[in-house]
Amino acid sequence: GAGVSQSPRYKVAKRGQDVALRCDPISGHVSLFWYQQALGQGPEFLTYFQNEAQLDKSGLPSDRFFAERPEGSVSTLKIQRTQQEDSAVYLCASSLARGGSYNSPLHFGNGTRLTVT
């Protein structure tokens, strides 16, 4: 497909477990963003990659959150020692242009719904 693909679609983790969430951006898209969307809220920025470089990680809520994009394509968001407050939908978005642009807006995936019990 031509869209942003995320897996798994749903993830249930017990508190304290580590999880890894995958994002396959649109082929050729330079920019990749991760957002966290709590229930009933708007998405909140977590981190941004330009190709393989993580240029902005100011939104990561703690050092338990780690993201990588080693070959400038697929990205993985890892959460260590999950807590209940980590329960949310994690959205990935990509853009053709560096940083996104007015003429190359973000394309979001359907997200991964993480539930920590």
Added chain:
Amino acid sequence: GENVEQHPSTLSVQEGDSAVIKCTYSDSASNYFPWYKQELGKRPQLIIDIRSNVGEKKDQRIAVTLNKTAKHFSLHITETQPEDSAVYFCAASMGAGGTSYGKLTFGQGTILTVHP
């Protein structure tokens, strides 16, 4: 940092009526304002966007207006249809100059229900 406030949180209209959703932002450096539609369990989809050098933009039944002085922008949907029912989010970012259009600050969302 940027703060975006969105009102109302819920909006119920009859089919064919107009719907207006309003947002305010705090950082005068913001210059890009997209609107997203999100259906239950699905991805946010861009429906219209505007840059700060433009006061109004229209695309068929959807329009967005921007008042830079007052730091607010609005989404207008005319001739609403049941399929317009969804959650709508406004957002703002400071594009260019090293930061990016894609680092968006979102509003809290408006649940729009269009009754047939």
